Each structure stands twice: as structure tokens, then as C-alpha cells.
Amino acid sequence: MKTYAILVMALLVMAIMPIVLADSDGANIGIDVVIDEPDNSCPSIYQDNTQRSWFPNNQNLPTAERYGDCSTNVYGDEACQLDERGNYVFTGESLTYYAIVEDLNGASDIEDVDLLLDDSLAGDCAQIAIPTGNFPTGYSNWAAYSAAKYGVTWNANTMKLYRCQLIVGVSSTSDTLVSIQAEDEECAIGGTASPTVEDKEYLDFNPDVEIELEGTVSFAKAVPGSTALSTPVQVENEGETVLDTYIAASTYFTDPTDPDEAICPTGAGIHHSKFAYQARKGSINSGLNDNSNPGLGEDSGLCSARADEFTALPSFVGNTDGSDAQIGYMCRIMNFARTASFLSPGDDMSVVFKLSVPNPCRGTYTEGNFYVVGRVI
Numbered sequence: 001m002k003t004y005a006i007l008v009m010a011l012l013v014m015a016i017m018p019i020v021l022a023d024s025d026g027a028n029i030g031i032d033v034v035i036d037e038p039d040n041s042c043p044s045i046y047q048d049n050t051q052r053s054w055f056p057n058n059q060n061l062p063t064a065e066r067y068g069d070c071s072t073n074v075y076g077d078e079a080c081q082l083d084e085r086g087n088y089v090f091t092g093e094s095l096t097y098y099a100i101v102e103d104l105n106g107a108s109d110i111e112d113v114d115l116l117l118d119d120s121l122a123g124d125c126a127q128i129a130i131p132t133g134n135f136p137t138g139y140s141n142w143a144a145y146s147a148a149k150y151g152v153t154w155n156a157n158t159m160k161l162y163r164c165q166l167i168v169g170v171s172s173t174s175d176t177l178v179s180i181q182a183e184d185e186e187c188a189i190g191g192t193a194s195p196t197v198e199d200k201e202y203l204d205f206n207p208d209v210e211i212e213l214e215g216t217v218s219f220a221k222a223v224p225g226s227t228a229l230s231t232p233v234q235v236e237n238e239g240e241t242v243l244d245t246y247i248a249a250s251t252y253f254t255d256p257t258d259p260d261e262a263i264c265p266t267g268a269g270i271h272h273s274k275f276a277y278q279a280r281k282g283s284i285n286s287g288l289n290d291n292s293n294p295g296l297g298e299d300s301g302l303c304s305a306r307a308d309e310f311t312a313l314p315s316f317v318g319n320t321d322g323s324d325a326q327i328g329y330m331c332r333i334m335n336f337a338r339t340a341s342f343l344s345p346g347d348d349m350s351v352v353f354k355l356s357v358p359n360p361c362r363g364t365y366t367e368g369n370f371y372v373v374g375r376v377i
Contacts, residue, residue, distance in 0.1 A: 253365045292336055
């Protein structure tokens with residue numbers, strides 16, 4: 001929407017004094033007319049909202065590349081699109097805005113163009129050259145593209161193109177209003193042209209990421225040479241972001257109370273390969289796993305569901321912060337469809353475990369863990 005500067009001009013009224021013809025000398029009547037110069041025009045701001053570009057941080061880049069589309073945009077910047085991504089950004093992620101600023105008195109009248117957070121200065125915007133290629137289908141040149149996306153006819157005499165980049169900081173939290181401001185110190189309304197409402201947006205900076213497990217995995221008393229099912233546990237997204245979920249187990253489960261006598265089938269403990277899981281979420285379950293969307297660190301097809309519709313658990317290696325460098329191997333909990341393992345805020349899934357008990361096997365095995373990791377979409 002174009003912002004028009006309204007110029008108010010005073011109506012000049014010339015008073016005409018009557019002339020009385022009489023037998024006396026005439027008198028001259030003075031006149032005083034002041035004509036003001038038009039006020040200086042304030043700049044107007046237009047944004048290309050289709051190219052408001054997001055780029056993830058190092059931790060979220062693998063997810064963005066796997067489930068989204070990362071490519072170079074019209075302006076030559078690398079950006080990612082991830083359809084399920086919510087209205088949030090994290091430390092180290094960047095958002096880039098593109099704006100045309102117009103001043104009817106000439107482009108040289110445009111002073112600073114700034115990015116604002118909650119109406120406070122957050123950084124300068126940089127003037128950039130107009131794009132010369134890489135336009136979407138249907139747009140042959142910058143004139144056609146800018147007319148459609150910005151809603152204005154490009155005029156180099158009165159317009160400049162700007163890139164405004166926001167890199168999220170550690171201290172950025174909660175919902176924040178992001179906007180762009182252009183300045184012309186001589187314009188009619190005090191030196192600042194504020195963006196229209198359409199040129200502002202709220203973003204959630206560094207929202208809570210939290211996955212909760214409810215319940216305890218218990219196989220009670222298992223019989224050597226048989227299979228045993230656990231009590232179910234609930235995996236719930238208690239945070240404010242969409243999560244992709246992964247699962248793994250300790251390499252061995254051991255008996256800390258009597259390690260010398262714990263044999264299953266050796267003294268090393270119960271190997272992770274003896275455990276399998278099945279997850280259920282609404283109308284779907286992991287019994288459909290075909291490894292079409294592999295987990296972290298694995299490409300060998302081992303996260304496919306077995307004939308009994310359980311998926312064998314891999315061995316977790318590393319820490320639980322979700323970074324590829326620290327995770328050796330995990331199964332995507334439901335890997336038969338692109339979004340099957342996604343949990344929106346408040347969503348949950350139920351997971352049950354199956355143990356194929358070796359023979360011989362004796363002991364009480366309490367040392368070991370099942371790991372569930374949620375990665376931000």
C-alpha cells in the first residue's frame with residue numbers, strides 16, 4: 001500500500017479595500033502575498049514478502065535440507081523453505097527482508113534505512129543492486145518482477161533497493177515486532193517515514209523446545225528364550241515448535257546390582273539388538289516403516305519394520321543435544337512418510353518396546369537407556 005504525503009496549503013485571501021470616489025486625493029493600498037514552496041516528500045516503503053528469506057543455524061540445517069528446499073533466491077542469497085516450520089527463529093538463524101524505498105523528491109533524499117525490533121533500532125539495511133536474473137517463471141526482468149511483487153513501477157531516479165538482514169542473538173526471546181524504517185531528515189512529518197501495517201510482522205524468538213516422556217518401561221519378569229512387551233510410554237511435544245522425532249538405545253543394558261552373575265547370554269549385558277519398538281500416533285504406526293525417510297547417521301536400511309511390525313533399536317552414540325556431530329545413529333521413529341514422525345506442539349505418540357530374551361539369561365537389568373530426540377522443524 002502506497003503512503004501518500006498530504007500537503008496542506010494555506011488559502012491566501014487578498015482583502016480588497018473599497019475605493020470611495022470623492023473630492024479628495026487618492027491613496028495607494030499595499031498588498032502582501034506569501035507563496036510557500038511545497039513541503040519535502042517523505043519516503044515510502046514497499047516489501048517483497050515472497051522473498052522474506054530464512055536460513056537455519058548449523059544445528060537445524062540438516063533438517064531444513066532434508067525436508068525443505070534450500071536454494072539461491074532472486075537476490076542471490078541462499079535461503080531455505082520448510083513448509084511445516086512455525087513462526088519462530090533461533091539463535092544463529094537469519095531472516096532477510098527486501099524493500100524498495102521511494103522518495104518522490106529523488107533517490108538521493110533517502111537517508112538511513114533501518115531494521116527495527118519492537119520499534120527499537122536493530123541494525124542498518126544495505127543498499128543493493130537490482131537483480132538481473134534468476135527470476136521465477138513468468139517474470140522476464142526486474143521491471144516485471146518488481147511491479148508484481150512490490151506493486152510499484154521501478155524508477156531508478158526516485159527509488160533504491162535495500163537488503164535488511166536480522167541474525168538472531170542469544171538474548172532474543174518471546175514475540176518480537178519486526179519492521180523497516182526509512183529516514184529523510186527534511187520530509188514533512190518530522191524526518192521519519194514509518195512502514196505501513198503490512199510491512200510489520202511478529203516473530204517468536206528462541207521459543208521453548210521440550211519433549212517429555214511419560215511412563216516407565218517395564219518388562220516385569222521375562223522368560224529366557226521368549227519375547228516380552230513393555231508397558232507403553234508416551235512421547236509428548238511440550239514445547240512451542242514442530243519436532244521431528246528419533247529413537248535409539250544404549251549399546252548394552254546391564255545389572256549394576258550383581259554384574260558378575262548377570263548373564264544374557266554373556267556378562268556384557270543385553271545387547272541393544274534384542275530390543276525393538278513400535279510407535280503409534282492416531283491412525284498410523286511405525287509398523288509401516290520402510291526406511292524411505294532414514295534416521296540420523298544411517299543409510300543402510302536397518303530402520304525398516306520387521307514382519308512383526310516392530311523396528312529394531314540402534315545403538316545411540318554421543319550426547320542428546322541433537323547435533324549430527326554428537327549423534328552416531330538413530331532411527332526416525334516413523335520413517336515411512338515425510339511428516340510421519342513430526343509432532344506439533346501438544347501432540348504425542350505412544351511407544352511400546354519388545355524384548356527378545358536370550359537363552360541363557362538371568363539378572364535384573366536396570367542400567368541403560370532408551371533415547372528419544374526431538375529436532376526442530
